[in-house]
Amino acid sequence: MSLRDEILEQPEAVRRQLGSESGAATLQALAARLRAEPVDSVVIAARGSSDHAAIYGQYLFGVRQALTVGLAAPSIVSLYGTSPSVGRSLVIGISQSGASPDVVAVVAAANRQGAPTLAITNDPGSPLAEAAEYVLDLAAGPERSIAATKTYTCSLLALARLSAALGPAAALDPAPEDPAGGAIAALPDALEAALAVEPEVEELARDLAATDRCLVLGRGFEYATAREWALKLKELAQVFADPYSSADFLHGPIALARPGVPALAVVPESPTRAGLVQTLTTLRDLGVETVILSELPDVRALGWRSIALPAGVPEWLRPISSIVPAQLLAYHLTIAKGLDPEAPLNLSKVTRTV
């Protein structure tokens, strides 16, 4: 299977995970445990693309469950030998291979403290799965390309399903967009719709073929998409892609904005929309070529170029579909630059960092 095959397989990979009985049972068991013994916070340990899934988790559990979510600095455990107290936290490790020793170390240390631990991995026999009390199989099927695509969307899906199983925080009224079951079940169709823009994306990629630097903007739930999009552009198309929350962007990196350095942005319907539109208007006035990913025609009209996202996906699930056209753009830009998407420079599939 090629990288493109794996991108196109994502609706099927999502269906596979949703159909897994053992996954549903694990989520129910963990949710019951957390109702009986509530936690104050969530700590997530991950690297690379999985760390971008963790960023999604920060907004997901923050907005829907009103939990404080911390992204672990794994080296505090693995190199400095300290085990920060996580007694009242749910600790999640995310790794497609389940093999990175630093992520395993965070989960193992939490387990020793008696905290509930969850491994989200594509290999239920991996060291990460061994170290955790609960294991959720990504069920993405083997991912052979070095650049992660379907394991990323399946990691987001696993987190979204956990959030749905936990239910909204008692303090949140009205409950945001529940019941969640229907929206999650509709995701494979949304991913099919997201893939349908491939011809326009391929044409856009040819127009961007000379790009060696770009900015990538997103905020809130879609900050994860901006980070993951930038990583695909780096590892596949060798573009210096600098990802920013539009808030942080105004605190310095906007100095890099200029014609010839395109700004890619994910701007769906969201409380973050007004600020992003303002930033994009500023960038347009500076002569920057803007490429806007949105389901909203009036927002897309602001861009130098734009890509349509599928409509009807609630904000908390949208990152699962909005990364798909972004992956396609990174893939076709790689081809347009004459590079090999199956052989990113200097990389191997399983990276074991301590």
Add this chain to the structure above:
Amino acid sequence: MSLRDEILEQPEAVRRQLGSESGAATLQALAARLRAEPVDSVVIAARGSSDHAAIYGQYLFGVRQALTVGLAAPSIVSLYGTSPSVGRSLVIGISQSGASPDVVAVVAAANRQGAPTLAITNDPGSPLAEAAEYVLDLAAGPERSIAATKTYTCSLLALARLSAALGPAAALDPAPEDPAGGAIAALPDALEAALAVEPEVEELARDLAATDRCLVLGRGFEYATAREWALKLKELAQVFADPYSSADFLHGPIALARPGVPALAVVPESPTRAGLVQTLTTLRDLGVETVILSELPDVRALGWRSIALPAGVPEWLRPISSIVPAQLLAYHLTIAKGLDPEAPLNLSKVTRTV
């Protein structure tokens, strides 16, 4: 005062904060409160350079106090209208101006939940100071240049002093590098020593004048330095500087490594040293020009070029001194490129993001 004046003033700014009686009293009061009502975790809200101080805080309170530290996503409060539960956390807002509404919103929401809150700001009359129960004045003096320098080092210092006041976690034995008072008192001298490399840095900047893209590596405590160094290179010298923990770097961005794209790295004595040396050796074998910031002559010898850090600063305080030669390099690279360090493109001093 020019940017260079503010960089050179840092030993004096640090002395000023250390000499403040009100600051010492605040730290003692907050430490007493936290001994009486212990917290499980620390949540820090910040943007821009202050967010890099927050990253330092993550390692500082993680390694020295064994506390889980989460970096807040301010928009969860300011845009999505949720107040994640922080009942058992110390919540810190860091902002030189104290004027960014999103950071203020996180601290105000925590205050309403009864959590202890601390503002670290250069303006004790700011909205952030108003919102917090405890206020620590950076005492950096007015910072007129748009690029933050002395307020960054003073923010790190404020966090380090809080860590020293809290004392090591009972579980940590032996206590790392305590008593801390002497090491903190020696910081102004270390900053003087760090400034002494300016002539070599100026020469190096001329050699790097054609650079428009670079990689910046650090790990552990010095990951904050890598992030802040990259931001100075972006906002002042208009270099696409991509900062990475050396662990995350191997999970994708190493695809960008090539001759003509220098890799800058902070590699002091630390448990992170072996991994960084391995990564730098890989980069050297790929023909990448490496610039190494270290107090260790044998590590510096690995680099294409190197800059000496002052010796004798313990690891948990070292980021306060190691950013100084990094600031000087960003400043002199700006001059070498014929740009104006007092007028970074598209930026203003106080950025109010919601």
